[in-house]
Amino acid sequence: MSGTKPSIQYRTTDGLASIMARANTHDKDINKSSYQILIIDDNINLLYSTQALVEANGYRCIIADGGEAGLNVLNRMAIDIVLLDLSMPEIDGYAVLKHIHDQKIDTDVIVVSGESTFDNAATVFKSGALDFLSKPYKSSQLLSTIDNVAYKRGLKINLKATQNQLEESEQRYRFIVSYSPDIIYMIDHRGFFTFINDRVTDLLGYKPDELVGEHFSTLVHEDDLMIAEHIFNERRTGDRSSHNVEFRLKSTDPEVLSKPFESSSIVIELCSMGVYENKADGTPYLGTYGVARDISDRKKDQEMIHFQAYHDLLTRLPNRELFLDRLNLSINQAERKKAMLAVLFLDMDGFKFINDSLGHVIGDSLLQRVALRLQETLRDTDTISRIGGDEFSILIPELQNREEAGLVSQKILDAFSKPIILDNHEITISFSIGISMFPDDASCTEELIKNSDMAMYHIKGRGKNGFEYFSDHMQSIYQYRHTIEQDIRKALDNDQFEAYYQPQYNINTQEITGLEALIRWNHPDKGLITPDHFIPVAEEIGLICEIGRYMLDTGCKQLKSWIDQGIEPLKLSINVSAFQLAESNFDVVICDLTKKYKLPPHLLMVEITETSLMQDMEQVIPRLKNLVKCNIGICIDDFGVGYSSLSYLQILPIDILKVDRSFLSCITENHEKACIIKAIVAMARELELDVIVEGVETQQQLNYIKNIGCSIVQGFLLGRPLPESEVRKLLK
Ligand code: C2E
Numbered sequence: 001m002s003g004t005k006p007s008i009q010y011r012t013t014d015g016l017a018s019i020m021a022r023a024n025t026h027d028k029d030i031n032k033s034s035y036q037i038l039i040i041d042d043n044i045n046l047l048y049s050t051q052a053l054v055e056a057n058g059y060r061c062i063i064a065d066g067g068e069a070g071l072n073v074l075n076r077m078a079i080d081i082v083l084l085d086l087s088m089p090e091i092d093g094y095a096v097l098k099h100i101h102d103q104k105i106d107t108d109v110i111v112v113s114g115e116s117t118f119d120n121a122a123t124v125f126k127s128g129a130l131d132f133l134s135k136p137y138k139s140s141q142l143l144s145t146i147d148n149v150a151y152k153r154g155l156k157i158n159l160k161a162t163q164n165q166l167e168e169s170e171q172r173y174r175f176i177v178s179y180s181p182d183i184i185y186m187i188d189h190r191g192f193f194t195f196i197n198d199r200v201t202d203l204l205g206y207k208p209d210e211l212v213g214e215h216f217s218t219l220v221h222e223d224d225l226m227i228a229e230h231i232f233n234e235r236r237t238g239d240r241s242s243h244n245v246e247f248r249l250k251s252t253d254p255e256v257l258s259k260p261f262e263s264s265s266i267v268i269e270l271c272s273m274g275v276y277e278n279k280a281d282g283t284p285y286l287g288t289y290g291v292a293r294d295i296s297d298r299k300k301d302q303e304m305i306h307f308q309a310y311h312d313l314l315t316r317l318p319n320r321e322l323f324l325d326r327l328n329l330s331i332n333q334a335e336r337k338k339a340m341l342a343v344l345f346l347d348m349d350g351f352k353f354i355n356d357s358l359g360h361v362i363g364d365s366l367l368q369r370v371a372l373r374l375q376e377t378l379r380d381t382d383t384i385s386r387i388g389g390d391e392f393s394i395l396i397p398e399l400q401n402r403e404e405a406g407l408v409s410q411k412i413l414d415a416f417s418k419p420i421i422l423d424n425h426e427i428t429i430s431f432s433i434g435i436s437m438f439p440d441d442a443s444c445t446e447e448l449i450k451n452s453d454m455a456m457y458h459i460k461g462r463g464k465n466g467f468e469y470f471s472d473h474m475q476s477i478y479q480y481r482h483t484i485e486q487d488i489r490k491a492l493d494n495d496q497f498e499a500y501y502q503p504q505y506n507i508n509t510q511e512i513t514g515l516e517a518l519i520r521w522n523h524p525d526k527g528l529i530t531p532d533h534f535i536p537v538a539e540e541i542g543l544i545c546e547i548g549r550y551m552l553d554t555g556c557k558q559l560k561s562w563i564d565q566g567i568e569p570l571k572l573s574i575n576v577s578a579f580q581l582a583e584s585n586f587d588v589v590i591c592d593l594t595k596k597y598k599l600p601p602h603l604l605m606v607e608i609t610e611t612s613l614m615q616d617m618e619q620v621i622p623r624l625k626n627l628v629k630c631n632i633g634i635c636i637d638d639f640g641v642g643y644s645s646l647s648y649l650q651i652l653p654i655d656i657l658k659v660d661r662s663f664l665s666c667i668t669e670n671h672e673k674a675c676i677i678k679a680i681v682a683m684a685r686e687l688e689l690d691v692i693v694e695g696v697e698t699q700q701q702l703n704y705i706k707n708i709g710c711s712i713v714q715g716f717l718l719g720r721p722l723p724e725s726e727v728r729k730l731l732k
Pocket residue numbers: 502517518519530531532535548551575576577607637638694695696697714715716717721
């Protein structure tokens with residue numbers, strides 16, 4: 001194909017080529033095929049020939065053979081240009097023009113008319129026509145007129161589109177600025193607001209109008225003025241132009257005195273921002289614009305995080321970090337003022353037991369109440385800190401003498417003499433308090449705390465509920481205890497514990513009636529250790545239950561082994577700690593053991609001290625009753641030194657009362673105290689309970705016991721606790 005178009009014949013005055021050439025005035029600017037032209041004329045011949053001409057020239061074209069047909073088209077479709085004959089029957093060109101005007105039809109009209117008088121033309125233009133062509137005309141005239149009108153129309157359309165775009169983008173910009181979550185502002189070179197968006201009203205309460213013309217300092221918090229001035233005055237450009245600075249802005253709301261804002265300010269230059277042009281003083285710098293973001297929430301979060309980092313969340317007391325910080329400061333001050341200060345280490349007595357038996361929820365509430373009571377008792381200048389589970393450190397700054405620290409400690413102990421009532425539980429707590437003084441006992445924070453801790457351990461070992469000043473000799477005791485703690489863990493793993501057995505005799509028949517299992521520790525370095533040296537520590541560090549289970553299992557296994565060897569069956573007593581009693585499955589564990597070793601359960605006896613029984617009677621009694629159901633015996637150990645109320649003797653299914661040996665020591669000197677044993681024996685007889693007197697060391701004591709009618713006795717005089725191999729010989 002050569003690419004030549006099929007030729008079309010037109011009935012026109014000029015040849016097609018020349019018409020095209022002449023009509024090319026604005027060819028490069030007009031996309032002719034996008035224009036829809038409508039020719040309205042009652043002369044049919046002219047109508048067709050003009051259509052052919054216009055189409056040949058690249059326009060789209062339709063025709064209407066009169067006014068009415070023309071109006072129909074105009075009402076129906078979009079027409080860019082109308083070639084309109086004026087004189088037509090019925091609806092003439094004027095009527096069509098009026099219709100276009102009245103209906104606001106967007107089209108450009110070229111009037112074609114035989115009557116080309118000036119009046120005529122003027123009327124036509126007034127009616128809204130864009131051009132006028134008098135008949136007869138040359139084809140080239142017609143085409144250049146159409147091109148002209150099309151070109152103008154094109155310009156008009158482009159302009160409109162550009163305007164629309166501008167309007168849209170301005171609307172977008174306004175929307176963004178008005179609805180911005182940040183404050184957007186402009187400040188002139190003297191520091192006065194030239195613009196600020198509506199956001200300022202929500203955030204600070206001012207109307208933008210109130211602020212425009214005001215100096216920025218009216219908004220900035222007094223303390224932050226220096227920073228703000230520096231930011232707004234320093235003419236930063238390039239890399240330094242965008243910069244985040246934090247300062248506070250004033251609010252009209254008295255509740256929110258000032259809000260912290262992070263302002264990113266950018267310096268602007270005249271050349272880039274025409275609006276700010278001011279050549280009068282020759283400086284291009286005209287002001288600052290920027291965005292200020294409300295970061296109050298972030299600040300609050302930061303404060304919260306800071307609080308959490310330095311406080312115990314349960315009690316809201318300062319934590320160890322903050323305590324160390326305050327202690328450091330106080331040491332410096334005390335040094336300067338040549339004053340003393342005290343660090344108190346408080347450990348709650350028996351908290352672990354409360355927590356285990358009453359549950360963690362009550363344990364937590366108790367700690368909160370304790371924290372409150374401590375705060376009420378002490379001065380605001382003292383720092384109370386919770387540094388561990390039930391451990392508190394207290395800093396008492398600026399003391400005149402050592403005795404003052406003791407007075408404060410006593411005040412704390414007194415404050416806790418009243419019980420704390422939680423969830424219907426009346427909980428009486430006490431503290432062991434260790435005191436260490438600056439500068440006498442130590443000069444640095446860590447050492448002061450360590451020494452107070454040591455002093456606390458010392459008072460704990462000596463009966464709790466009291467305070468003790470640090471002294472140098474505690475160092476070795478502390479270290480001993482610390483090593484023991486680690487050694488106990490190893491001992492359990494390495495099987496270093498062993499059961500010894502002490503016989504109980506019926507002094508009337510001289511027969512062994514039972515045995516008490518007593519734990520011994522074969523320490524690899526320290527040799528044989530008796531329980532007084534490690535049981536309290538094991539209770540403190542939570543290993544007593546494991547040790548207790550070991551003793552129960554060993555005892556039961558041993559008893560079974562003796563029976564299997566044909567040794568006459570004896571009662572075996574095993575000591576049980578308060579912590580074991582607090583375990584919910586305590587009864588089940590023991591009953592299961594008798595089944596495991598196929599033991600007659602009545603041979604087994606658990607020894608419980610009065611005090612451990614009283615810790616949480618409501619929970620413990622049902623478990624003990626279960627033991628009795630299993631036929632296992634219960635013996636109250638150390639009877640007479642623990643609890644003052646004896647009513648439990650009626651509630652509990654007890655078999656034996658074991659009189660504490662402290663009552664015996666007085667038999668030689670003080671007969672009045674010895675009478676207590678007599679009274680206990682009488683009472684036991686009334687209640688139909690058996691009595692064992694333990695700790696009998698002398699013949700005198702034995703005689704006394706015999707005289708008051710008590711028959712079962714345990715003591716060094718008759719037999720010491722022995723290892724299994726030796727007790728076996730005794731039994732045979
Ligand atoms: P306890 O239950 O009151 O045991 C009697 C203690 O008195 C034993 O001390 C025993 O050796 C000692 N004793 C017996 N006769 C005499 C005497 O005539 N004179 C003197 N001075 N003492 C005598 P031990 O074995 O050192 O036990 C001390 C405490 O350790 C026990 O007191 C008991 O509370 C506890 N304990 C011993 N074994 C266990 C155990 O397996 N579990 C638990 N939880 N505690 C145990």
